[in-house]
Amino acid sequence: MDTLIKTLRANKPEGKPSETRPSETKLAAERPAELDPSEFLAAAVRPDRPRPSRAEAEAAVYTLLNYIGEDPTREGLIDTPRRVVEAYDELFQGYHQCPAEVLDRTFGETAGYDDFVLIRDIEFTSQCEHHMMPFYGRAHIAYTPVERVVGLSKLARLTDIFARRLQTQEHLTAQIAAAIDEVLKPRGVAVMIEAEHTCMSVRGVAKHGAVTFTSRFTGMFRDNPAEQSRFLSMVRSPQR
Numbered sequence: 001m002d003t004l005i006k007t008l009r010a011n012k013p014e015g016k017p018s019e020t021r022p023s024e025t026k027l028a029a030e031r032p033a034e035l036d037p038s039e040f041l042a043a044a045v046r047p048d049r050p051r052p053s054r055a056e057a058e059a060a061v062y063t064l065l066n067y068i069g070e071d072p073t074r075e076g077l078i079d080t081p082r083r084v085v086e087a088y089d090e091l092f093q094g095y096h097q098c099p100a101e102v103l104d105r106t107f108g109e110t111a112g113y114d115d116f117v118l119i120r121d122i123e124f125t126s127q128c129e130h131h132m133m134p135f136y137g138r139a140h141i142a143y144t145p146v147e148r149v150v151g152l153s154k155l156a157r158l159t160d161i162f163a164r165r166l167q168t169q170e171h172l173t174a175q176i177a178a179a180i181d182e183v184l185k186p187r188g189v190a191v192m193i194e195a196e197h198t199c200m201s202v203r204g205v206a207k208h209g210a211v212t213f214t215s216r217f218t219g220m221f222r223d224n225p226a227e228q229s230r231f232l233s234m235v236r237s238p239q240r
C-alpha cells in the first residue's frame with residue numbers, strides 16, 4: 001500500500017522571516033505560512049464583486065466539451081453545461097459562506113471542563129486547486145475551550161465551508177485551525193486531516209488508496225508534545 005505521510009507544523013522555528021513580518025500586511029502570495037484573516041473569517045466572495053453570468057459559465061463548459069472532442073449538441077450533452085454549473089454552485093458554495101459566523105454562536109460556560117474537546121471523523125469532500133478534482137476524507141478537530149464553547153455540529157459546518165472552495169489539503173487544515181483559534185480563542189487547536197486525492201488516484205501517478213495526512217497545532221497542542229500525542233492516539237484509536 002502506498003501511504004504518503006506529510007506532517008505540517010503550525011509555526012516555523014523562531015526567527016524565520018514569516019514570524020517577523022507584521023501580520024496586518026499578509027497577503028495571499030505568502031500563504032499558508034501565515035494566513036490572511038479575511039480568508040478564514042469572511043465569506044470569500046463579496047456580494048458586489050462582478051462575476052461572469054451563468055450563461056457565460058455554461059458557455060465555458062460547452063467549450064471544454066468541444067475541446068475534449070465531444071459534440072456538445074448531441075442529445076446526451078444538451079443539458080450538461082447547465083448541470084455542470086449547477087454542480088459547481090453546490091461544490092463551491094463555501095465561497096459565499098462566512099466561517100466566523102458559524103462559530104459565532106457560542107455557549108459561555110465550560111462548567112469547569114478543562115480538557116480538550118475532540119470531534120473525530122468529520123467526513124468532507126473538497127476540490128483540489130491544482131486540477132479541480134475532488135479529494136475527500138476525514139477531519140479530526142480538537143480544541144481546549146477557555147470560555148467559549150461551540151456547538152459540536154458547528155465544527156462540521158466550518159469544515160464544510162472551507163472544503164467547498166478550491167483547496168490544498170494543507171490550506172484546508174490551516175484555515176480550520178486558524179478560524180477556531182481566532183474566533184473561540186481557546187488554549188489550543190489541533191486539526192488533522194486524512195484524505196485521498198483523485199488527481200493522484202485516477203490520473204497522474206494513478207495510485208489508489210494513497211492517503212495524505214496533514215496536521216496543524218496551535219497553543220497548548222503546539223507547545224506540549226504530550227497533548228499532541230494524546231490527540232493523535234485518540235484520533236487513531238480503533239473504537240470507530
Ligand SMILES: [Zn+2]
Nearest residue numbers: 128130131199
Ligand atoms: Zn490536484
